[in-house]
Amino acid sequence: MIKAFFRGLVIGLIFWSISINWIFDAINFYGAGYFLSFCITALLIFYLSLYFGFFTFLIKFFEGNKFFVLLVPSLIFILEWVRSWMISGFPWLNIGIFSVPINFTGYLPLIGVSGTSFIFGLIIVLALKISILRIGSIFLLLLVGFLSPNKNLFLDEDSRQLKIAVVQPVENNYKILNNLTLQAKNDGAEVIIWPEAVSSYQNFQARTEFADIDIIGGFFVQQDEKIFTSIINTSTNDRYDKRNLVPFGEFQPFDNLLKNFNEFFNIPNSSLTRGEKKQKKVLIQQIPFSGLICWELSFNDTFVDRTRNTGFIIHISNDSWYGKNMPAQHLLHAKARAIESQKWVVRSTTDGISDIISPYNQKKLSENIPKGIKSFKTETISTNMKNTTYLIFGDYPLLIFSFIIILLAVIDKKRNEK
Numbered sequence: 126m127i128k129a130f131f132r133g134l135v136i137g138l139i140f141w142s143i144s145i146n147w148i149f150d151a152i153n154f155y156g157a158g159y160f161l162s163f164c165i166t167a168l169l170i171f172y173l174s175l176y177f178g179f180f181t182f183l184i185k186f187f188e189g190n191k192f193f194v195l196l197v198p199s200l201i202f203i204l205e206w207v208r209s210w211m212i213s214g215f216p217w218l219n220i221g222i223f224s225v226p227i228n229f230t231g232y233l234p235l236i237g238v239s240g241t242s243f244i245f246g247l248i249i250v251l252a253l254k255i256s257i258l259r260i261g262s263i264f265l266l267l268l269v270g271f272l273s274p275n276k277n278l279f280l281d282e283d284s285r286q287l288k289i290a291v292v293q294p295v296e297n298n299y300k301i302l303n304n305l306t307l308q309a310k311n312d313g314a315e316v317i318i319w320p321e322a323v324s325s326y327q328n329f330q331a332r333t334e335f336a337d338i339d340i341i342g343g344f345f346v347q348q349d350e351k352i353f354t355s356i357i358n359t360s361t362n363d364r365y366d367k368r369n370l371v372p373f374g375e376f377q378p379f380d381n382l383l384k385n386f387n388e389f390f391n392i393p394n395s396s397l398t399r400g401e402k403k404q405k406k407v408l409i410q411q412i413p414f415s416g417l418i419c420w421e422l423s424f425n426d427t428f429v430d431r432t433r434n435t436g437f438i439i440h441i442s443n444d445s446w447y448g449k450n451m452p453a454q455h456l457l458h459a460k461a462r463a464i465e466s467q468k469w470v471v472r473s474t475t476d477g478i479s480d481i482i483s484p485y486n487q488k489k490l491s492e493n494i495p496k497g498i499k500s501f502k503t504e505t506i507s508t509n510m511k512n513t514t515y516l517i518f519g520d521y522p523l524l525i526f527s528f529i530i531i532l533l534a535v536i537d538k539k540r541n542e543k
Contacts, residue, residue, distance in 0.1 A: 126185045133181030137174025144218055145170065150448030173215065176204050192534045198246030199527035205242055206524060209425065213372050216423045218454065220245050225461050229270040233464040234279060234513035239425060240523050244270065279467040281511040285412065285436070290314035290503040291473035291481060293494045297323045297443075301499060303334055309501040310338055316409055317501075318473040319343065321418055321441040322354055329359065341409060342473075343418060343441045351398040356407075356416035356441055363407045365416035365431065366400025369424045402430070412436040412508055415468075419443070423458050428465075429519040436508030437468050443475040444496075452478045452496055467513050469506040481506065 148169055153162040183200055190196060201220065209216035221241030224230055232241045248266050251259045290309035294301040302319060309317050319342025323329070326344035340359045345352055346366075354375065357364040367375075375397045406413040415432040419442045422428065432438055440459055444452040456478045463470040463484040470482040477496030481504040494500045 126182055129185035130178045130182040134174050134178035136181075137177030138170060140177070141170040141173045144454075145173075145451075147448035147451040151446055151451075169215075172212075173208070176208055180204055187534050187538060190534050191537045192530055194247070194250050195530045196534045197250040198243040199530040201246040202239060202243045202523055202527045203531065205239055206520065214369070214424060216425065217420070222457060222461055224270070225457055225464070228273075229267075230464050231270045231272045233461060234467055234515055236523060237425065237465050237515040237520065238461050239520055240515070241270075243523055243527075279509070279511050279513045281436075281509045283510070285508045286505055287315060287410070287412065287437075287508060288313050288503065288505045289316045289318065289471055289481065290501050291318045291471055291479045291494070292320075292501045293474060293477060293479040293499065294320070295476045295497060295499045297475060299324075299332065305499070305501045306335065306338060306340065309503055312501075312503045314503050315339060316341065318439055318441065318471055320473045320475040320479075321356075321443040326355070326357060335359065339409060341414075341416075341439060343443075352396070353398050353400060354418060355400075356418055356439065358407050358409055361408070363405070365404055365407055365418070367397070367418040367421060368400040368402060368404075368427055369421045370397055370399055371420065404431070406435060413510075414439050415466075417441075420455075422455070422462060425520055428462060429516055432462075432466050432468065433512055433516045434510065435468070436510050437506055438462060438466065438470045440470055440472040441474070442472070444478075445476045449496070456480060456493070465513065465515050467511070468509050471506070484509075 146166070149162050149166040152165050153159065180200055184197065187193060187196055205216075205219045208214070219238050219242050221232075221238035221244075224233065224238070224241045224245075229241070232244055236243070244266060248263055251263050251266075290312065292302060292305040292309060294305060297320070302323065306317050306319075316339045319340060321343035323342050323344055326346045329335075329342075329344055342357065342359065344355060344357050346355050346357070346364065347353075353366040354370075355364040355366045407416055408414070413435045415428075415435040415438040417428065417431060417438065417440045421431075422440050422442075440462075442455060444455055452474065455474075456472070459470045459472050459480070460482055463482045467484045469484060470480075472478075472480050472482065477498065478493050479500075479502065480493035481502055483506075494502055
């Protein structure tokens with residue numbers, strides 16, 4: 126079983142080394158130097174690879190178990206769930222996210238990305254032994270996955286049309302933002318979305334050139350001794366505060382134990398306050414929208430809670446310090462969220478990749494704004510207040526099912542050992 130663990134560990138090291146090497150760029154951006162950046166990145170990759178090792182270890186441990194077919198996808202689901210909250214969480218690149226590039230998206234509105242990870246695991250374990258029943262089961266699972274979600278199944282009959290724009294300034298400079306915002310307004314945009322962390326909100330409120338424009342953007346908000354990073358409807362001052370902060374970059378997970386860490390890296394805004402779990406829905410032109418900041422998008426609980434009973438999703442981010450590979454992965458998560466919720470995702474980033482994403486037919490839309498390009502994009506979106514099955518129930522049904530399967534597998538193993 127030790128060999129099985131190390132086999133999984135090696136696979137994990139390869140996967141994460143290829144997938145999140147941009148962590149090195151993010152750390153080195155603040156002057157840590159190549160050696161220290163490499164060490165911290167390697168440590169994170171090793172930690173994430175442990176989950177692969179635990180998976181292969183448990184597969185070997187339960188080999189021949191009566192519940193093996195359901196145990197394999199259950200272990201995948203539970204391990205991804207644990208990874209999403211352990212040590213503040215790293216819910217990045219779950220297996221199910223790769224359903225989007227291959228158009229295997231039929232399960233997303235029903236059980237989400239994490240549930241699709243379960244389905245992938247189930248298909249693989251069924252394919253290990255050939256039988257008529259297993260071939261039929263695989264065919265049905267594939268059929269549902271490759272069928273596009275029925276648009277009318279989760280469609281709001283009282284949908285509204287809204288012409289909306291995203292701006293990508295490359296740098297958070299008010300002169301650039303003003304120019305792009307005026308261009309978008311002249312293009313007919315009713316609402317204009319700015320990226321994350323443009324400035325302090327007090328600084329924005331002191332300006333007068335945006336008074337007659339509906340702008341939603343990311344700002345720092347100070348309340349007494351607390352500082353929040355928020356997405357704000359500047360017409361009403363209503364806001365969502367970021368809940369899932371970036372460890373070390375936005376808060377200290379170990380309090381005073383590592384108080385000199387951010388001073389060494391010279392990281393600004395590294396003592397932000399975490400937003401409340403339950404936050405009041407923010408409206409724009411009487412339409413409630415879901416507001417998600419940066420990698421909040423990848424946290425299932427935050428996404429489901431923030432998006433349930435809203436008309437569309439606004440996602441703002443600043444991916445400029447993550448290197449070249451991360452923005453494409455971030456966009457992939459945004460596309461998955463559009464399909465999961467059957468709601469449009471309006472995504473504005475500082476320097477890319479910005480986009481307005483349809484949950485139905487992405488191929489008909491114009492191109493996104495590539496990284497490093499100053500521009501804006503305007504689209505007419507349709508609001509959708511109806512909730513998908515995944516937005517109603519989240520991960521709970523599969524979470525309960527997976528724990529039951531693991532419990533039954535443990536009982537079966539103990540019974541066979543007697």
